[in-house]
Amino acid sequence: MTVDSDAETPAIKLLCDLIRCPSVTPVEAGVLDRVEAFLTQCGFTCTRVVFDGDGSYAVDNLFATVGTRGRHILFGGHTDVVPEGNREHWTHGPFSAEILDGTIWGRGAVDMKSGVAAFCAAAAHHIQSNPEQDGIISLAITNDEEADSINGTKKLMEWAKEQGHRFDFAIVGEPSSAHILGDNIKIGRRGTISGIVHVKGKQGHSAYPYRAKNPVPVLARLATILSETKLDDGSKHFEASNLEVTSIDVENKATNVIPAEGRLNFNIRFNDHWDGDKIRNWIEQRLVEVTTEGVEVSWRQIAAVAQCFISPVSKDINIVRNAVEKISGQNPELATFGGTSDARFIANYCPVVECGLVGKTMHEVDERVEIEQVNKLTRIYFETLKNFF
Numbered sequence: 001m002t003v004d005s006d007a008e009t010p011a012i013k014l015l016c017d018l019i020r021c022p023s024v025t026p027v028e029a030g031v032l033d034r035v036e037a038f039l040t041q042c043g044f045t046c047t048r049v050v051f052d053g054d055g056s057y058a059v060d061n062l063f064a065t066v067g068t069r070g071r072h073i074l075f076g077g078h079t080d081v082v083p084e085g086n087r088e089h090w091t092h093g094p095f096s097a098e099i100l101d102g103t104i105w106g107r108g109a110v111d112m113k114s115g116v117a118a119f120c121a122a123a124a125h126h127i128q129s130n131p132e133q134d135g136i137i138s139l140a141i142t143n144d145e146e147a148d149s150i151n152g153t154k155k156l157m158e159w160a161k162e163q164g165h166r167f168d169f170a171i172v173g174e175p176s177s178a179h180i181l182g183d184n185i186k187i188g189r190r191g192t193i194s195g196i197v198h199v200k201g202k203q204g205h206s207a208y209p210y211r212a213k214n215p216v217p218v219l220a221r222l223a224t225i226l227s228e229t230k231l232d233d234g235s236k237h238f239e240a241s242n243l244e245v246t247s248i249d250v251e252n253k254a255t256n257v258i259p260a261e262g263r264l265n266f267n268i269r270f271n272d273h274w275d276g277d278k279i280r281n282w283i284e285q286r287l288v289e290v291t292t293e294g295v296e297v298s299w300r301q302i303a304a305v306a307q308c309f310i311s312p313v314s315k316d317i318n319i320v321r322n323a324v325e326k327i328s329g330q331n332p333e334l335a336t337f338g339g340t341s342d343a344r345f346i347a348n349y350c351p352v353v354e355c356g357l358v359g360k361t362m363h364e365v366d367e368r369v370e371i372e373q374v375n376k377l378t379r380i381y382f383e384t385l386k387n388f389f
Contacts, residue, residue, distance in 0.1 A: 007099055007371050011121035011378040014038055015369075018079060018113040019097035019106035025080040025147040028060045031113075032079060035120060035141060039064045042124035044139070049159055051151035059144040059151035063160060066127060070134030073388050074170040075119040075381075076153060076346050078145035081108040082363050089365045102371050109369040111362035115173020116141060118374055122381035135389035138165060145342050148303065153342040157349055169316040170352040171384070172343040173377075175359030176335070181373050182328030182380070184335040185320060186354035188310035190238055192340050193279055193301065194267045197222060197287065200296040203260035212258040213294040219248055219262045222290045222297075226266055229286065231274070237310050238271035238336050269339070276305035306340045309347035316388065320355055323383035327376055355380065 006012070014034070021031035036046045044064040052058035084094035084107045092098040092105040099105075108114075123137050140160065144152030176186045199219050204212025223245045231241035243266055250262035270279050280301070287297050311317065313334065324332045346352045357377060361367045 011117045015117035016097035022095045024083050026057045026059050032062045051155040054150050056148040056150035061156045062141045065138040067136035071168050072136040074138045074167045076140045076172040077116040078142050080143040080146050082146050091366050103368050105368045109367050114374050115356045118378040119381045122378050126385040154345040167350040170346045172354045173356045174341045174354045175356045176354040177358040182324040182330035185332045187334045188336040190269045191308035192306045195299050195301050197264040197299040200261045204258045206256045214258045215262045235271045241270040243268045272308045306344050311351040319387045323380050327380045
């Protein structure tokens with residue numbers, strides 16, 4: 001493969017093509033067309049699958065595979081990006097893929113069109129280098145990770161299983177490094193659940209509080225209980241679970257009116273002490289603690305629960321670690337910090353790790369990535385494939 005500083009590598013060319021597609025979730029904007037064209041000419045069989053329904057928008061997904069027998073490795077990723085915000089704040093156009101001083105600028109440069117370009121290029125190079133080798137390489141690429149995540153990877157994995165695909169191991173190309181490429185790979189993620197609590201009282205004049213039922217003290221007590229009640233002390237692989245109250249709103253503009261109702265929004269990140277049912281029961285118990293006569297307290301869950309998962313250390317994980325160390329010089333920590341990713345859906349089908357770039361500028365204005373880092377990541381994936389089979 002060409003040297004790291006080379007902007008003409010297949011990975012860099014593909015990355016620039018992908019950045020130029022303004023694929024803000026769920027708009028495909030031609031981005032999967034670019035991936036499909038690249039993979040088809042490399043020998044992959046590509047299938048486009050559109051999923052919709054379940055209260056969300058329709059999503060275009062791509063599944064590509066090559067090989068018919070032997071061990072089966074899956075690479076997962078997404079081509080959708082978050083909105084660019086005010087374009088006037090960008091030093092270079094958010095979809096320009098401008099290259100300056102060894103750096104590519106644009107939305108998705110880090111999260112995670114870089115990962116998609118790198119594993120596509122690595123897989124293509126592996127096929128060219130080992131045309132007779134037994135083994136199956138598949139790629140599951142969605143355009144719905146940054147928003148609802150309902151009609152993307154979750155359904156694509158269900159579809160792949162129905163088609164008879166069975167995977168031995170998976171790598172998701174999300175930014176996993178903390179400070180230096182390869183200092184971390186993620187072998188698990190905490191779960192997450194979000195909800196809205198609705199407190200309904202009775203509106204009235206503040207001078208006659210006995211004629212009203214004020215929801216605000218209930219909301220205040222609930223916010224304190226949710227924030228201060230410890231969920232756990234952490235586990236072997238994960239930090240302590242935490243709940244954050246993210247907003248309280250009664251939409252009351254008058255100072256002498258007791259409002260009729262109010263809302264509280266929250267998000268919980270939970271470790272492997274919990275699952276969806278346990279965490280929902282915990283929330284229900286907290287609501288009971290603030291129940292007041294004449295005031296109705298109820299809640300609803302926002303979107304599906306993202307379950308916590310952990311991939312046990314294995315030969316395949318060590319193959320990735322050794323590849324990272326060989327290419328980047330880093331002996332990666334096996335980490336579980338951060339939010340959620342589509343790895344949570346893949347974990348239901350096979351062991352999975354996240355291995356990718358440093359995420360410093362993801363979702364920021366002036367998102368950018370060094371060419372050298374993308375080429376190194378491509379080499380890490382190639383080294384992994386070489387040893388996986």
